[in-house]
Amino acid sequence: MPQIALPEGRPGIGAGLAFCPETTDPAREPAHILLHEPGIPAAAGREPIAAYVSLRYSACVCRRICAVRRRLPATEAGRRGQG
Amino acid sequence: MPHIALPEGLPGIRGALAFRPETAKPLNELVEVLLFGPHTLTPGERELIATYVSYLNDCHFCQSIHGAIAAAHLDGDEELVRRVKADFQHANVSEKLKALLVIAGKVQRGGKNVTAADVEEARSLGATDLEIHDTVLIAAAFCMYNRYVDGLGTWQPQDEAMYRERGKVVAREGYIQGSKSYLPVATTR
Numbered sequence: 001m002p003q004i005a006l007p008e009g010r011p012g013i014g015a016g017l018a019f020c021p022e023t024t025d026p027a028r029e030p031a032h033i034l035l036h037e038p039g040i041p042a043a044a045g046r047e048p049i050a051a052y053v054s055l056r057y058s059a060c061v062c063r064r065i066c067a068v069r070r071r072l073p074a075t076e077a078g079r080r081g082q083g
Numbered sequence: 084m085p086h087i088a089l090p091e092g093l094p095g096i097r098g099a100l101a102f103r104p105e106t107a108k109p110l111n112e113l114v115e116v117l118l119f120g121p122h123t124l125t126p127g128e129r130e131l132i133a134t135y136v137s138y139l140n141d142c143h144f145c146q147s148i149h150g151a152i153a154a155a156h157l158d159g160d161e162e163l164v165r166r167v168k169a170d171f172q173h174a175n176v177s178e179k180l181k182a183l184l185v186i187a188g189k190v191q192r193g194g195k196n197v198t199a200a201d202v203e204e205a206r207s208l209g210a211t212d213l214e215i216h217d218t219v220l221i222a223a224a225f226c227m228y229n230r231y232v233d234g235l236g237t238w239q240p241q242d243e244a245m246y247r248e249r250g251k252v253v254a255r256e257g258y259i260q261g262s263k264s265y266l267p268v269a270t271t272r
Binding site: 004030033 | 105106109120193195213215220224
C-alpha cells in the first residue's frame, strides 16, 4: 500500500509520476533518452542494464518492465512502457 | 581525473552535463522543480535535504555545492548546514524537516527502508503528501546525481570559496538559468 495518496490503478513509478505533474516530464525524459532513443547498443540492448540495476535494488516493477521491453521491438516497447 | 573525456574546466556535474546536453536538459529541469521552484518547503529546507543525502553518499562536489546553495538561502548560515549533516536531530530546524530528513536518509539506504511509521510521524508534524512525495524524490534523485558525478570521476575541487560563490549564483538564479553559462545555447531555455 502506498505511503501517500497516489493515484490508484497505476503500478510502480507510473503512480509516483502521475501524483506530481511538474516532475513527470523531467523525471521520465532521461530514461526515454537513455533507453529508448536511437543509440549504440540498440534500445533492446540497453534495457538489460536498467533491469540489472533494478534487480540489485530488488525493485520488482522496474526489473520486470525492463525485461519485457527487451523482448519487444523498440517502438512497441516505447508505446507500452510507462516507466 | 575523469574516466572519460569530459569538457575541461567544469567541476562536478557541470562537466558531465556539458558532455551530454540532451540529458542535461531534463536533469536540470528536475532539480529546478524540486529545489528552486515554488513550494511549501523553502528552498533552504529543500537544499538541506539534498545536501544531507549527498553527504550520506559521500559525494564531495554535491554536498559542497548544495551546502553552499542552502547556506546562501539561509542568510549565509554555514554552521547550520554543517550541523544538519553531522546531527540534524540537534540542529535548529523544524521538527517537520527533521522527520523529512529521517525519510530522506532511509531512501538513501534504499527505498524499502521507509516505513508507514516514518511517514505518519512526518504527517503528524504537519508534512503534506506533496512534501513527503518531494522529499522521497529529492532523496532518490540525489542518489542518481551523486552517482553520476562520482561514477564518471568528475573534477571536484577542494576550494570552499569556489562553492560559496557558485552557491550564491544558483540560489539567486536557479538551475536552468545558472546552466546557461556552461551549456550550449540550443539546449537551454
